[in-house]
Amino acid sequence: xxxxxxxxxxxxxxxxxxxxxxxxxxxxxxxxxxxxxxxxxxxxxxxxxxxxxxxxxxxxxxxxxxxxxxxxxxxxxxxxxxxxxxxxxxxxxxxxxxxxxxxxxxxxxxxxxxxxxxxxxxxxxxxxxxxxxxxxxxxxxxxxxxxxxxxxxxxxxxxxxxxxxxxxxxxxxxxxxxxxxxxxxxxxxxxxxxxxxxxxxxxxxxxxxxxxxxxxxxxxxxxxxxxxxxxxxxxxxxxxxxxxxxxxxxxxxxxxxxxxxxxxxxxxxxxxxxxxxxxxxxxxxxxxxxxxxxxxxxxxxxxxxxxxxxxxxxxxxxxxxxxxxxxxxxxxxxxxxxxxxxxxxxxxxxxxxxxxxxxxxxxxxxxxxxxxxxxxxxxxxxxxxxxxxxxxxxxxxxxxxxxxxxxx
Amino acid sequence: xxxxxxxxxxxxxxxxxxxxxxxxxxxxxxxxxxxxxxxxxxxxxxxxxxxxxxxxxxxxxxxxxxxxxxxxxxxxxxxxxxxxxxxxxxxxxxxxxxx
Numbered sequence: 421x422x423x424x425x426x427x428x429x430x431x432x433x434x435x436x437x438x439x440x441x442x443x444x445x446x447x448x449x450x451x452x453x454x455x456x457x458x459x460x461x462x463x464x465x466x467x468x469x470x471x472x473x474x475x476x477x478x479x480x481x482x483x484x485x486x487x488x489x490x491x492x493x494x495x496x497x498x499x500x501x502x503x504x505x506x507x508x509x510x511x512x513x514x515x516x517x518x519x520x521x522x523x524x525x526x527x528x529x530x531x532x533x534x535x536x537x538x539x540x541x542x543x544x545x546x547x548x549x550x551x552x553x554x555x556x557x558x559x560x561x562x563x564x565x566x567x568x569x570x571x572x573x574x575x576x577x578x579x580x581x582x583x584x585x586x587x588x589x590x591x592x593x594x595x596x597x598x599x600x601x602x603x604x605x606x607x608x609x610x611x612x613x614x615x616x617x618x619x620x621x622x623x624x625x626x627x628x629x630x631x632x633x634x635x636x637x638x639x640x641x642x643x644x645x646x647x648x649x650x651x652x653x654x655x656x657x658x659x660x661x662x663x664x665x666x667x668x669x670x671x672x673x674x675x676x677x678x679x680x681x682x683x684x685x686x687x688x689x690x691x692x693x694x695x696x697x698x699x700x701x702x703x704x705x706x707x708x709x710x711x712x713x714x715x716x717x718x719x720x721x722x723x724x725x726x727x728x729x730x731x732x733x734x735x736x737x738x739x740x741x742x743x744x745x746x747x748x749x750x751x752x753x754x755x756x757x758x759x760x761x762x763x764x765x766x767x768x769x770x771x772x773x774x775x776x777x778x779x780x781x782x783x784x785x786x787x788x789x790x791x792x793x794x795x796x797x798x799x800x801x802x803x804x805x806x807x808x809x810x811x812x813x814x815x816x817x818x819x820x821x822x823x824x825x826x827x828x
Numbered sequence: 829x830x831x832x833x834x835x836x837x838x839x840x841x842x843x844x845x846x847x848x849x850x851x852x853x854x855x856x857x858x859x860x861x862x863x864x865x866x867x868x869x870x871x872x873x874x875x876x877x878x879x880x881x882x883x884x885x886x887x888x889x890x891x892x893x894x895x896x897x898x899x900x901x902x903x904x905x906x907x908x909x910x911x912x913x914x915x916x917x918x919x920x921x922x923x924x925x926x927x
Contacts, residue, residue, distance in 0.1 A: 448852055
């Protein structure tokens with residue numbers, strides 16, 4: 421992926437200048453072709469014998485060849501112009517992120533766009549530290565959004581130029597309008613915001629799987645450039661066993677549901693719509709369900725799931741720290757015995773009857789649970805809940821019920 | 829012969845000149861493809877590669893244009909030679925009759 425310094429140093433105007441030069445070359449080639457045609461007419465009229473006619477035909481063939489080259493050259497200009505425009509927008513987004521980063525002394529961004537807390541932030545009170553952590557996550561998303569946009573513009577233009585030259589494009593994976601690179605999938609898993617469906621169990625399982633194995637998402641959510649739709653494989657549990665079904669999803673006509681933080685379509689948006697088109701998904705995205713069912717629908721095999729007591733930290737570590745890593749989603753308690761959420765400090769608070777996914781463990785050995793509501797969290801029943809929670813094993817066991825583990 | 833002698837000679841010259849005209853756009857594309865946009869992105873390399881590819885194709889058209897030009901020009905010379913020979917034969921014939 422393009423780095424921040426490379427994007428800052430890029431000059432889109434140079435690209436626009438190239439586009440203009442290319443357009444002028446195409447015009448000149450068309451002029452040469454037209455002169456070949458005029459000459460062919462002159463020869464054909466003034467030299468009526470077979471030798472003259474053959475010469476005129478040769479000239480016409482030359483004119484057609486030069487015209488074809490002129491058309492090929494003319495196609496380059498708009499490709500370069502589009503890339504220049506996209507890179508300009510990416511630079512504006514990068515500049516906005518730079519401004520936010522510079523305004524907060526507790527945040528530091530590196531050249532890849534990853535924002536971390538600076539050392540003095542460790543001295544802040546836990547609640548403030550948590551909000552800074554969320555800010556860092558959001559800012560990382562802003563940086564990566566800008567870098568991915570520039571990278572995608574660069575790669576799609578590069579691919580187009582290779583195709584024009586009749587060569588195999590260097591970036592063969594056309595993933596459609598949703599960026600499905602490893603970094604993008606993990607970024608979308610962290611930052612997507614659940615819409616109005618009651619499918620936290622599905623989204624948390626999906627985000628956990630995407631974070632653990634981005635290739636699984638690319639293998640099961642394929643872009644068809646001919647139809648302009650994604651083909652998503654969803655598994656259904658039927659009396660005849662588990663059957664994989666391909667569901668087509670048009671990214672341009674998705675309902676207003678799960679999206680990225682800036683309203684963009686993510687892999688979770690597409691997958692959610694595919695799942696809603698299955699019998700299981702149509703019912704349970706309205707009523708709510710369990711992560712174990714969602715993992716079956718996504719992977720086609722049963723998850724290793726508990727029902728009323730969560731797995732231990734050792735068991736969860738065994739899955740998320742394995743090579744290749746697995747995915748773990750967690751359902752919280754449906755009701756009593758339940759500590760009143762308002763009695764739990766904000767940064768440790770889990771929403772009842774909700775699902776989270778496990779991002780890993782922090783340096784104090786606490787489990788990191790990610791909320792499907794996005795990095796800002798949200799409000800339920802008049803109580804605020806954070807986007808990410810770090811819990812000790814005791815706190816975790818007190819507030820959660822089912823854990824579902826799978827290696828996709 | 830006189831009917832198309834001038835046209836054939838002129839067409840030969842013009843076809844050769846046209847072939848040379850492709851050199852302009854060729855140079856323009858070559859410059860675009862080899863002048864970096866200053867990014868270090870993949871796009872610079874791809875553009876350079878494509879311009880080289882087009883440059884190669886234009887070379888072929890330029891050579892073909894030269895071939896056609898040369899052939900037309902040689903045909904014109906041949907036509908002129910025939911005309912000259914006829915004139916000389918006619919002249920010799922007139923001399924014999926007069927003598």
